[in-house]
Amino acid sequence: YISEGGDFCSEREWVTLNVGGKLFTTTRMTLTAKEPFSMLSRMFTIDSGQFNLSPSSVDSSGAYLIDRSPTYFEPILNYLRHGKLILDAGVNVQGVLEEAQFFGIESLVPQLESLADDEKLKKKQQPLT
Amino acid sequence: YISEGGDFCSEREWVTLNVGGKLFTTTRMTLTAKEPFSMLSRMFTIDSGQFNLSPSSVDSSGAYLIDRSPTYFEPILNYLRHGKLILDAGVNVQGVLEEAQFFGIESLVPQLESLADDEKLKKKQQPLT
Amino acid sequence: YISEGGDFCSEREWVTLNVGGKLFTTTRMTLTAKEPFSMLSRMFTIDSGQFNLSPSSVDSSGAYLIDRSPTYFEPILNYLRHGKLILDAGVNVQGVLEEAQFFGIESLVPQLESLADDEKLKKKQQPLT
Amino acid sequence: YISEGGDFCSEREWVTLNVGGKLFTTTRMTLTAKEPFSMLSRMFTIDSGQFNLSPSSVDSSGAYLIDRSPTYFEPILNYLRHGKLILDAGVNVQGVLEEAQFFGIESLVPQLESLADDEKLKKKQQPLT
């Protein structure tokens, strides 16, 4: 198996986000390519255009400050990296849904809503008078 | 989906809390807007007023020192960010309740008490002679 | 709800512990008030007296070095903060008991021993020939 | 039991990876020896050759930047260290599979695919109308 290293080694612009106090390192491309009209993407799009938002403040290490939960942001960033939603057991789906909606990652919302509904159903079925 | 970026990118004052040794980065607005009369809010309210508390000491990195559990503070901060209580599986509800009461986040207390009662009930129902 | 901020904002002496490589920030009062005769308390009591122990070495950041498990120390520190024992699911009770005994937090020991016994009983009852 | 310390103490070249914001310290040998033709190996192979990729950028601490999930990279690095796949309960197999495929660790893929299939089967069998 030899995967193409193209997108791995080429020149890229790295950015670090400080999400609620935890640092995430990624590339501008990851943040903008998959959902170009999301709020997250518009924050990190350089080309001048009417949809762009001005970026957030940076902390003393140069990381962009975002006032949200790091725990629930993590699966969203992974989704932007490779296009799959992957949640560990024990992670509250509702928490990830909340962040997907906040950042405007629209393509994730239906899948998360459906998972959240399943979870509610399961809880109800547990034997508790 | 285009969410309004207003509250995301506008000028804000960022603060970092050192809760029991773990750093949380957030904004003064998050800490004060939802429950203006809570102890937490009064610590971080700037306007002069009779209800305000003087803020805590800061550590060498400038973070406000708070002598409490970081684990159980995290869902409370998320609640102040977006108004929903979201707990991962395995997190002890009683621990979060304890912090909500300490910080005076009154609107969270009934919901947490009800969840804590459910948990106690479940434990009793497990087969253990 | 307006909790008294007295013990929150008053002048306090903050100390940082390096427990097995993880930093915990708390106050001298938390470490000494609840169990004045415990080893932990005696290490951090300033008043001259026959029971006091000389404090441990400090690391390069000034944190007191303690060669024990950070994972199991955490619920003990929370107990010293607010007087309740709160354990997340998945945390091994035996590990916390071990630390309570080491630090001499006597009032926690019976409760932890009883929980540890319950856990052993449950394991036995699981169907495993 | 006296294990040979040869590969433990000999001169080695240490490298640090910054995977999505988390640092992993390991040796060049661990990254290259087990799967010499994987993308990961080719990034860290020094000998000049046609298969080599140029390495990634480094962050300010000198760690190689990799825009992937740290959580799911961890068991893959352990596999490269000692040749066994070891997953904690609660870790999503699909997430590790995704990374194994990205980094080109071919020998891990069939085992992970089989585990992922088992997991899907189990989920289906849970009673959820």
Place this chain on the structure above:
Amino acid sequence: YISEGGDFCSEREWVTLNVGGKLFTTTRMTLTAKEPFSMLSRMFTIDSGQFNLSPSSVDSSGAYLIDRSPTYFEPILNYLRHGKLILDAGVNVQGVLEEAQFFGIESLVPQLESLADDEKLKKKQQPLT
């Protein structure tokens, strides 16, 4: 309860290990006393002797570099501290066994092998098919 503080406060030599990127702080005595002939002990024994290994390289903070899993090393270090094997729920026993064998902590191996066998048995008994 007054535990003897002797081994807590006496002069000790503190060492920090960088295990796969995570720092663990402990003492030379903890690493060497319990299993004097293990590889780990021989690395940190100062007395000149034929069994000693030369220590590993150090990172920029002076921590000894060890190219192994931090997750599974943690319970082994705790064992060396107080002589008990304590595993959290969800930790893979096989992972700890792997490290015990690598570091040559012989007295832990039989206990871990027995636990690993129990775990395999349980998995088989789960209803799948």
